[in-house]
Amino acid sequence: MNALARGENRPAPADRMTVTVSCSTPVDVSALLLGTDGSVRADGDFVFFNQPVGPGVVYRHGRGAGDMVDVQTSALPADVDRVVVTASLDGSGPATFAAAGSLVATIASDAGTLTFPISGLTTESAVVCVEIYRRGGGWKVRAVGQGYDNGLAGIATAFGVNVDDEPAPAPAPSAGTHSRTDQTIVAPARTDPTVVAQPAASGYPPPVTPVSGQPAPGHQSYPPPPAYPPTAPYPSGQTPAAPPYPPAPSYPPAPSYPGEPQHYSAPVQQAPAAPPVPSTFSSQQGALPMHSDLFDPRHAEVTGVGIQKQGGKMIKVTVNGEVMARAGSMVAYQGELQFQALGSGGIGRAIQQRLTGEGVPLMKVSGRGDLFLANSAADVHTIDLDGTDGLTINGANVLAFDSTLTYNIGRVQGAAGVASNAGLFNCVFTGRGRIAITSHGAPVVLNVDQPTYADPQAAVAWSSSLQTGIKRNDSFGLGRLMGRSTGEGTTLAFSGRGFVIVQPSELPPGGLLGGTGGGQEAGHSGGMFGGLLG
Structure with missing residues (x-):
């Protein structure tokens, strides 16, 4: 077993590798497939607990042990330049890695095992552990250890994942129709706290500061x-305005x-129920006549x-x-x-x-x-x-x-x-x-x-x-x-x-x-x- 220092790189030990992240505190492990621009090609390149399979990459739950990411470099698409493996606190324990205890990333293969003990984290709630990247026609691995202060969302945003990814609502129906509009839920823009990143020499993008100035609920334009x-009488002397949407x-x-x-x-x-009236279930409804309240x-x-x-x-x-x-x-x-x-x-x-x-x-x-x-x-x-x-x-x-x-x-x-x-x-x-x-x-x-x-x-x-x-x-x-x-x-x-x-x-x-x-x-x-x- 060989230990890696922060920033150290080695030739990839094999075509198939399993990256395991172990921590004293429960963490979520994820992987991102990045292009040469340092961003995901699409949201499908973000592999995590809710989307466990990507091209050449599979997430596996550790069932009490460390979660794992299986990487097969020969199965990665040609336009994928590197795969980064991350860990983030899941919210059930400490809020930052300063109180999370030991954190270790292990890269295992048939040819041997590399370990990277990650230390020095303070206010961070997520960290890029290791990366597997192309170099000179082959693949190498690097110990990274860069932290993010706003967790999994900060990492996802930094690498180009569209966190607010739900589609915009469909147009309203024409006047006079009583059918429900075919619309989906729209997630308002996130308002996560400002992110502070650990400086790193690996060229990782800094965490993204969210856009401020969200309109107040009463000033948003709703579908x-x-x-x-x-649902209650209008105050006396006021006349309700005609609704700008069709009757329903x-x-x-x-x-x-x-x-x-x-x-x-x-x-x-609920209004008081009327006294029960004995009724007869008709045989025309597909059953024998019978009586019941x-x-x-x-x-x-x-x-x-x-x-x-x-x-x-x-x-x-x-x-x-x-x-x-x-x-x-x-x-x-x-x-x-x-x-x-x-x-x-x-x-x-x-x-x-x-x-x-x-x-x-x-x-x-x-x-x-x-x-x-x-x-x-x-x-x-x-x-x-x-x-x-x-x-x-x-x-x-x-x-x-x-x-x-x-x-x-x-x-x-x-x-x-x-x-x-x-x-x-x-x-x-x-x-x-x-x-x-x-x-x-x-x-x-x-x-x-x-x-x-x-x-x-x-x-x-x-x-x-x-x-x-x-x-x-x-x-x-x-x-x-x-x-x-x-x-x-x-x-x-x-x-x-x-x-x-x-x-x-x-x-x-x-x-x-x-x-x-x-x-x-x-x-x-x-x-x-x-x-x-x-």
């Missing part, structure tokens, strides 16, 4: 949603949260188009185009519908989700028919957004939404000082349209007219215009070190004008033993605020 009627499904009005402008509707309460109108399908509540724990979506739904939430459907798994949306969304633990595992449902959705018999509520403010929501509570809405992943304000990345992020929905959410039990909608605090596991959603923060309730003294605590050590703090939806449950999704989050486990919780992650 038109289905034309929902107002008529949804029943829902009350707005108290004391605020009528831009949002609070979760719609199951056949009374309480259990019949709701009418209307778009997203509608079907009882208290299910929604019915009359699909005439497409709708976005939580993967695995379909319980029944009628008609000609197609289901397409979207993960959490493209390479950019996968990177964000892995860094934050947050994400909504989505499927796109298209065609014409009736779709019925539910999630573990949780209570269902609908909220209409009109584009003037966003809705920040726990990813675990998203059930379905109009394709005219966009969503991104944002950090809870005031959470940057917490050591772990896990549990500090949530989904922010903007635009105009309807979203269906779930809660464990009947929630309360709090009007934030004074400082408001909620358990991170119980906070379902809130107005994006609210200021948020982290409040620590337990003092960090001897009693805390000995295990004595109030059980309410950390809460979310809200201030400003808006509302907070709180469910009567403090358990994370899946109970006390819920998942750990991360890009491969979207929709599960992890870290200090596990339930906030969805």
Whole structure:
């Protein structure tokens, strides 16, 4: 076994090599195939956990040991000049490599093994470990060790991967049509912190500083949603302007949260059910005549188009185009519908989700028919957004939404000082349209007219215009070190004008033993605020 120093290069030991990255802290390993210009040729040249195969390169999960990248140089395309292998913290442990412990890259082949112990990292959360590159008709390997301060996203951006890679929305339909617009979710531009790179002699591109000056949610130009009627009466003396988008499904009005402008509707309460009426199931419907209270109108399908509540724990979506739904939430459907798994949306969304633990595992449902959705018999509520403010929501509570809405992943304000990345992020929905959410039990909608605090596991959603923060309730003294605590050590703090939806449950999704989050486990919780992650 031979050890490499930073910047040292050697002839490639063989045509087939396996690069293994081992660390005391969980890390994500990835590889990028670069051309002579130092950039990927296309997004398919970025090989990582969500896209494990590229030409001549294969990613393999280590299952508790170090993740591996297999490289066969003879199988690499002629216009690939080098392959770089990287490692990034996955968000479940320390925020930087300074506290991550040992980090070693190993290049193994039939001809022998080379090792590169990587040291000297401080504020970095990602690092280029080694590169395999062409030289004089052959291949060589080099120990690099260059760090990046904004993780996997910083490395991907520096080498030309289009992180915000989702397509722009399609044009709105012509006036008079009632079909849903055929649009996809558009990821707003990333707003990662400025990146600081370690100086290196290898000529690697410096991390890219994100573009500033993003428009505020209320000033963005959103694609038109289905034309929902107002969810609350307009203030007296005002006349609503004609909507600039075509008419669409008529949804029943829902009350707005108290004391605020009528831009949002609070979760719609189901009207009292009529007394059961004995019904007969006709033999003309394909079964023998029979009698049951199951056949009374309480259990019949709701009418209307778009997203509608079907009882208290299910929604019915009359699909005439497409709708976005939580993967695995379909319980029944009628008609000609197609289901397409979207993960959490493209390479950019996968990177964000892995860094934050947050994400909504989505499927796109298209065609014409009736779709019925539910999630573990949780209570269902609908909220209409009109584009003037966003809705920040726990990813675990998203059930379905109009394709005219966009969503991104944002950090809870005031959470940057917490050591772990896990549990500090949530989904922010903007635009105009309807979203269906779930809660464990009947929630309360709090009007934030004074400082408001909620358990991170119980906070379902809130107005994006609210200021948020982290409040620590337990003092960090001897009693805390000995295990004595109030059980309410950390809460979310809200201030400003808006509302907070709180469910009567403090358990994370899946109970006390819920998942750990991360890009491969979207929709599960992890870290200090596990339930906030969805």
